[in-house]
Amino acid sequence: MRRVNLCAWPLLFLPLFAVAGDAPKSDPWSPVRFLIGTWDGTSQGEPGNGTVSRTYEFVLKGRFIQERNTSTYPPQEKNQKGEVHEHMSILSHDRIRKVLVLRQFHTEGFVNQFALNTATSSPAKLVFESESFENLDSRFRARETYEILGPDEFTETFEIAEPGKDFETYSKSRFRRAGLSKHAREAKE
Numbered sequence: 001m002r003r004v005n006l007c008a009w010p011l012l013f014l015p016l017f018a019v020a021g022d023a024p025k026s027d028p029w030s031p032v033r034f035l036i037g038t039w040d041g042t043s044q045g046e047p048g049n050g051t052v053s054r055t056y057e058f059v060l061k062g063r064f065i066q067e068r069n070t071s072t073y074p075p076q077e078k079n080q081k082g083e084v085h086e087h088m089s090i091l092s093h094d095r096i097r098k099v100l101v102l103r104q105f106h107t108e109g110f111v112n113q114f115a116l117n118t119a120t121s122s123p124a125k126l127v128f129e130s131e132s133f134e135n136l137d138s139r140f141r142a143r144e145t146y147e148i149l150g151p152d153e154f155t156e157t158f159e160i161a162e163p164g165k166d167f168e169t170y171s172k173s174r175f176r177r178a179g180l181s182k183h184a185r186e187a188k189e
Contacts, residue, residue, distance in 0.1 A: 032100060038055045039176065040176060041173050054067060064092050065091040071086075094115075112133055113130065143160075144157070
C-alpha cells in the first residue's frame with residue numbers, strides 16, 4: 001500500500017486559493033468614471049438659458065473626483081441682469097456605507113450633500129438624493145439626476161423641493177465631451 005504524504009495535500013490547493021485571492025476588486029468609481037474629462041453644454045431653467053463648462057478629475061491620489069463648473073446666463077427676459085454661477089463638487093466613496101457621496105460647494109455659500117440612490121439608479125441613470133445642506137433650511141430636499149446618453153454625452157437635471165412640496169426642476173443641462181470635432185458629434189447623433 002502506498003503511503004500518502006498528508007503534508008502535501010494543502011500544497012495541491014494553493015493555486016486555487018491564489019486564484020480566489022486574486023479576484024478583481026469592484027471599482028467603486030465605475031458608475032461615474034465616464035465623467036472624467038472636460039465638458040461643454042447648455043442649460044435651461046430658473047436662471048434662464050445659458051452655457052456650461054465643466055471638468056472632472058481624480059485628485060488626492062485617486063481617492064476623490066473633483067468637479068469644477070461655470071454656468072453663464074446672459075441677460076434675458078427671465079434673468080434681466082444675467083449671471084455667472086460657479087460651483088465645485090467632490091465625489092467620494094463612503095466605504096462604510098458602500099455608496100458614492102456628492103458634495104457641492106456653491107458661490108452663494110450653499111453646501112449640498114447627496115448620496116447615490118442605488119435603488120433608483122441604473123447604469124444609464126444616476127440619481128443622487130440630498131442628505132444635508134449647509135446655509136439652507138434642512139427641510140428642503142434636492143435631487144441630481146445624470147442620464148448617460150453615450151460615452152461623450154449626458155444630461156443633468158437638478159430638482160429641488162421646498163418644505164412640504166414636491167420636486168420641481170430648477171435646471172436641466174446637456175453636456176458633450178469637449179474637444180469632439182463637429183464631424184464626430186454629428187456621427188454620434
